[in-house]
Structures are given as structure tokens and as C-alpha cells.
Amino acid sequence: MQIFTLILAALIGLEHLGIMALEIFAGPKSQAKAFDMPLNFVKLPNAKIALGNQGIYNGALGLLILSSLFIFSGTALTTLLKLLMLFIMIVALYGGFTATKKIFGLQFLPATIVFILLWL
Template sequence: MTIFTLILAGLVGLEHLGIMGLEMFAGPKTQAKALDMRLNFVKLPNAQIALANQGIYNGALGLLIISSLFFFSGSPLAAVLRLLMLFVMIVATYGGFTATKKIFMIQLLPATIVFILLWL
């Protein structure tokens, strides 16, 4: 496992913290544009609750990825990162098919690259 792979894994973690910020704290216009949703939908109270809830999950995932870089090393780190990247890949695949296709590039591709590098 190279330093390059660890940096990419950290960037995937930071990306998920950024997604959390977007889903929990950004204004409806920003959310609608970034998430390819209609503004009138994003403004609905239930949509805001759902986005905030989704943001908590993305934040937890980002925090897990980043904290694993500090709490593990060697084989345990590789195993934890593989599991977390696999989880991102599964969730991003579902999101790409159900929410917006750009999730394939924004979330699935980086996690897949890290996942592959972790096996080399």
C-alpha cells in the first residue's frame, strides 16, 4: 500500500465530509443544483429532513475513512479501507442508478480506484 493510495483514500473521506456539508448545511438552491433535483422538491420540509439524514451517513463514512488512516496500519488498515471503499462503491452504484448519473464519476470512480490500488 503506497502513500499515493493512502492520500487518495483520504480524499475519498474528505469528499464524503463535503457531501455531508452539502446535504446538511447548504441552501436549497445549491442542493438542488448539486444533486440534480428540482428546487421545489428540495425546499420541502421532508426532503430537507431526508437530505440531512443522508448527510449524517456520508459524514460518518467520511470520518471512518479518515480516522482509519490514523488508527490502523499495515494489513488491518488495508482490510478496513477495502471494506469502506466497497461500501462506497455499493452505495454509489445504487445512487448512480436511482438519483443522478454523475454519482458514478464523483463517488464510484474514486472509490473503485482506491479499492483496486489496495489490492496491488
């Protein structure tokens, strides 16, 4: 597997840790701007809980991607990364159509590029 593909996969893992940080730790103004949501909605208690829950999932996904780069190698790593990129692509498609179009460029496109590179 090419080192370039592994670096891109690591960047996607870091991106998901960044998304986690926004969802869990950022203030309402930053969250509203980042996720194209109304500020008054982001301040609601249930929205805070939902964002925190999403943050846990994004953090787990980021850590899984990053840790897999150190734990696995060869075919096992390639297969795991393909599955993780496919998962991100599916979730990003849903988010792009239901939440904000920015997700297509920020999550779907990078995961798709790595997914394709993993098949080459």
C-alpha cells in the same frame, strides 16, 4: 501500502465530508444543483430531513475513512479501507442508477480506483 493510495483514500474521506456539508448545511439552490433535484422538491420539509439524514451517514463515512488512516496500519488498515471502498462502490452504484449519473464519476470511480490499488 503506497502513500499515493492513502492520499486518495483521504481525499475520498474529505469528499464525503463535503457531501455531508452540502446535504446538511447548504441552501436549497445549492442542494438542488449539486444533487440534480428540483428546487421545489429540495424545499419540502421531508426532503430537508432526508438530506440531513443522508448527510449524517456521509459525514460518518468520511470521518471513519479519515480516522482509520491514523488509528490503523498494515493489514488492518488495508482490510478496513477495502471494506469501506466496497461499501462506497455499492452505494454509488445504487445512487448512480436511481438519483443522478454524476455519482458514477464522483463517488463510484474514485472508490473503485482506490479499491483496485489496495489489492495491488
